[in-house]
Amino acid sequence: MFHSSYIEISKSALHNNINFIKQQIGPQVQLSSVIKGNAYGHGIEVFGPLAQDCGITHFAVFSADEALRLQESLPSPATIMIMGFLDNPELEWAIQHDIEFFVFEPERLLEAAKAAGKAGKKAKVHIELETGMNRTGFDPAELHQLKEMLHEHRQYVQLQGLCTHYAGAESSENHHRILAQQKNFLALRKSFQESSLTPSQIHTACSAAMMGYTDTHMDMVRVGIMQYGFWPSPEMYTDYMSRNDMQQDPLKLLINWKSSIMSLKHVPQGDYIGYGASYQAPRDMKIAVIPVGYAWGYSRSLSNQGQVLIQGLKAGVVGIVNMNVMMVDVTDIPGVQKGNEVVLLGKQGDQSISVASFSELSSQLNYELLTRLPLNIPRFVVP
Structure with a gap:
């Protein structure tokens, strides 16, 4: 071995975690495996095929380069959804390869329609709505224009999803903010229905919302950190263990x-x-x-x-x-x-x-420590 360290990824642990997540959401809700940040440090090229072997058919990434890496590493076709960065020159490539993507501003929707015309097939878009996170998403003031654009470009744009993201569902201190976001999203969803715009999927939940707010499950959940065996926060772990009178963590580290x-x-x-x-x-x-x-x-x-x-x-x-x-x-x-x-x-x-013990010592989040693991550390699948 030419490297000074290496990483083992446990297949049995992933299988356990996926089963646990599916128990939480039930058979009618789709599980989207979030693998941004190099699969949270686990390695897209290693984790993607492993997750597919464990039954995952839908993946969420941040950017086009992650989508390409995943697509090239998967042994079988799967749905890939880009949640973040997708530059205009990459739109046609994404559409040609049936890669779905978030749209959160008018310019991207227009460019997607143009690219779809060139590609000769519809762009599958997920419209992200601003509900209180204040990061990305269409503001309420833009909705009238957005709806008109969706109707105007329906020949080129397929409304695959309607979505939002919650601002800190892992902490009870954000509870009222999350409830306000839920209320905002439901009102906006109704507005779309009244405008004869019906998305194929409604999705809002990350790992924390999935565990803390069951009414956010909708058609699909976007689960990242929990599939890797980590809880979104110590508070959520303690709450789950006490409510279910459990002594042993149901999740396993990969x-x-x-x-x-x-x-x-x-x-x-x-x-x-x-x-x-x-x-x-x-x-x-x-x-x-x-x-x-x-x-x-x-x-x-x-x-x-x-x-x-x-x-x-x-x-x-x-x-x-x-x-x-x-x-x-x-x-x-x-x-x-x-x-x-x-x-x-x-x-x-x-x-x-544990990564949690690292976090206590270095004031870092699980997410930060994991995603800082360099790409060139070899990763191997073990049983």
């Missing part, structure tokens, strides 16, 4: 990020370890050097705080995390040797290192 010990070094008591003077050895210590640093997505903010697993035991990071290496304290791990497996994230024996 990811195991592994490396190995590159070198071992003895450090006398009183000496400093690594750059600067952030860590002084309180005793004679044995240090393992791991060939992973912040260039590989292991945050520098985990200096003197992070932990890894070696021989089923936790070893703390000592000193500053470097660009390509970090040092961990293995003084109390018996028989440690160069080449021993190191788990940076995931399980080893009975112990585990």
